[in-house]
Amino acid sequence: MFGRGETHRLLGLGIIGVLLAGTMGVVPLASALPPAGAGDPPKAGAGQTASAAKPVDDQQVRMLAEALDRAAMMVRANLYQRVEEKVLIAGAIRQWYQAIDAPLPERIVQQLDRLPNTPRDRVHLLMEIRRQLRDHPRLRGTQSLLVGLQGFTQATEGHCSVTWRRSGVMQAFSVELDFGVGLELEGWTGSRWTAYQWERALALRRYPPVGYIGDVPAPEQLSAPIHYPWRVRRVIPGSPAHFAGIQKGDVITHYRGIALTPENVSRLFQEWAYAPMTFDPVTGRPLSPACHLTIQRGRQRIELRIAAQEQYQAECVYGVRRDGDGSWDWWLDRPERIGYVRLGPLELHAPLQLRAALEELQQQRCRGLILDLRWCPGGYVQSAIEVASLFLPANTLLARMEYPQVRVGPPASAELRELRTLPHPPLCPQLPLVVLIGPETLGGGEMIAAALRDHNRCWLAGQRSAGRAALQTLIGLDVAELQLRVSTGLMFRPNGQPRHRYPDSQPADAWGLRPDPGWEIPLEAAARLELFRQLESFTLRLPSSREASPLDDPRSDSVRYTTLQLLRKHLEKLSSPAPSSRGP
Template sequence: MVAVGRCTEEVAMRGMLACLGVVGCSAALLLANPTREDKPAGPPVKDQEAAAYATQLTEITDLIVAGLRGLHEAAGASAPPRLSAEVKAAAGHGDYALRKVIVQTRRSLGNPEPLQDTGAIYVSLRAMLQKLDPFSAVLRGPEMAQLTPVETVKGFGLELVSDSRDARQVIKSVIPGGPAQRLGLRPGDQITHLNGKPVVAGETPPLTQWKTDTARLTLARPGGKYPLKATLKSDIFRPEMVLGVMRKEDNSWDYFIDPERRIAHIRVNFLSAASAEELARVLKSLEEANLRGLILDFRWCPGGYLDPARDMADLFLGDYNLTCWPAAHLFLDNHCRNATVHYRENRADDRLQHTYGSFINFPVVVLVNGETTGGAELVAAVLQDNRRGLVAGQRTRGKASVQRQWSLEGDIHGLTLSQPVKGMALKLTNGILVRPGGKNLNRWADSKPSDDWGVRPEPKLEFWVSPELSHQLHTWWQLQSIRPASDHETLPLDDPSVDTQRQSALHFLQHILKKTKSKRKIKIRKRIKRRMKMKSKTAWC
């Protein structure tokens, strides 16, 4: 069994349920009169079993203490010095005593705004999950959308820095392919007027909360001399996850960075449920346009969903599988084609493979950096281990943990919550990705730079840039992604030399194609010579 974090999934779930059941319980539970026995109710327990119980109980009580400390912090109060000792002592006396300590703690803090409604359980769970691993989390509000991935959305296609009435209405992000992107709106634009009326803090509802499908905007752009006016219409659209180099007049992408040599540059923004299928459509159209080389760019990609990532890797492998070679296991240590998940309790990885196409007739350079995460690392590792693609750029983040989500509105992990929490869910780590070659992909808390984790570029393809330049490049690419075709303003990345990592990958691909062309010419010459010899022999005869 592969251990993930400091607690097993079962211990973590017990801790979550304990906190849910106790913090949300009614005062009537405190009046219960639990039965206590002074002597064992059955045969004696083995020392090993008792020690295991003590370890599990300690882990659970540590989680509950963390939850109560989070409760105090949210209320602006200091946790009592003896809180941990009181919880552990109460846990040793049974469920009734533990409930009593937690309910008394909740009562003592009153009902300040952060603890109102579901606030108390939210801050407690958040503090508890921080003790498990960096990627487990409690979700609520807009984050709940992660539970039900969709291909299309309806809206204006933008996010504000704050959805509060008291804040200025400043655009935080613009979704590529959405109405705001097609209109040319940018992050940093401030909405000063809505439908002809000034935006007043504390009075005007945020644009993202409007029920209307059309809004007339006046915006102030940083560095702009004059206000901008635009009519924004809500629409059903599909957020773009597979991006190219430059937009065409119809707002679609031109993917060819070197049209003469037919080298394309594809950027993967996020691994959504439909990303593999979307990439397959793009690759098919590029092959029809005589694609000869590809830069697959996962820089700044935050990962996404597990199965779409594995489906995306399969696109480049086709029927190719190292395990089909005779005696391959002797050389490749039972190398499997795609990445696998080691779940807790050795649960089988029951992935169902989908086929969206097979694209194996051109060289691939996978571009990564320190912000390439999760599923994006998976694709890079699969192509590298199968020798299907060469990895360039910088070493990836090393996030190989797999999370599963549970809604707190009903049943969770096979148990029914007596006090469901509306509009909230848990995201807990329940497995670890393993590379096809068997190497570790995850960067643990005690991992050293010399250890195996993440995806390393090929030795000759490591192109380092500073964190400051990487951040600047990311910002520039975001602007490039949302610039509509109608906007002819020059952007930094209109000069290809600005992105040195991409240019280095491009030069390497050009070199590969040149060598391939030379080899092809040599083969053609040899074939012609053989035919000439055959003709001369036939004529002599």
């Protein structure tokens, strides 16, 4: 999708499986290490010191140090806030010591404090320390570079992370390792998957081992980047796995009729994750692989066969309840003709799904709409623009951008410094609208809500949003298909107010979005988490299921229900001759 040196911009990119964690939250260190039970090397640190391990090749150490230093220069040149390369290098070194469960020696602390910010000095120190750590199992192979780059994440407070270049037809930012059928397994993280893809590419001799410490293994020697047994941690709405009835917590015991064991799990993982792509003989379109699974659910043993089919599009738009055919019912109050739509990740196809829902509501003379962005984690910039364009006039200002020091790609043009709606009339120019926001509303979700509110197009209800306003850019490294995801710009509201929340921001500062007076509906963090879990299960519940859900009663979502009551009152006011003083 993105070649070396190319860039692509996203808003509020996050991984859904971790409670929509938002813009590049700091990746847990353990996620970069080999998974337990999947071919772990003997751990050092507890009983094994770095000095007990064998020394590392000096040429490999130099290539590693130079690769890290080049990456540090890229980050310094493009990060929206100023950071010296030596600060990033210090972060990498600290992360190495954390990875091996060792305290940072006072001597190293003093060296970092006195480190001159020159390439020669930075590379020299990296080489010296990496030699001292020797061939430690937790810094072997790809881990020296990847763990070091995770130190950049720490040093930039989450505004720089490493990933692998995405490829293939399905470019869903919220989906990576789903085996083509829409499920994720426990123990998997983006960091492990990045390391595995790099190691496999090296094992297949596709790239030189830059930044790699140790001998490159053969493909069949690679350990799977997931835990054994294979337990489902997430099912993606709208996927083949969803409609096959796979549930969170299911344990996959057999793949293609073969029982999974600790001995064969890595081989079967590789077969499934890299199943050959097939194509429809009529349309020529790529097909997801056929899949035969046996799952254990409690005492039940279930055989599932998922046929090869066109690659799916994840559901990004959700309604009040599913009808018998699996489609969504969008009416929250049918007699009053008040609709409800919840927007999830801003995938490339999300605006089309939202448009279809709005067209269905309009055909049935919708009088008011609640647009729920409480768990919208952001996504593609273009998708956020298209969503806002459904409600705002053509060429309306959506956000102002600032790029303090971008050095990769062309200079920021006027078009990049201002985001505007599409040049065509909106679908819903006057439909009374309430937008629900909350602490999990991030990035692109905040951009949409801010634009609608600043142009007096909606009321904002719920709770204050997260304040994630960084625009991210993917920048190719000179190491295989590795990329840095860097926050290169900041987004401001159309009215010029800032949205970004800094680590030292205070509650009284201007960040995020606040509900309109009278529309604030507080909900504690634990209650929000439980509600989101219920929504996940409710979204995946099949029409044939007899399983009850608290959300069968609309009042169980107290924020949504209270908003409905408020909207009813305002619709009554709007139908009277006296105009409303606030909102649309």
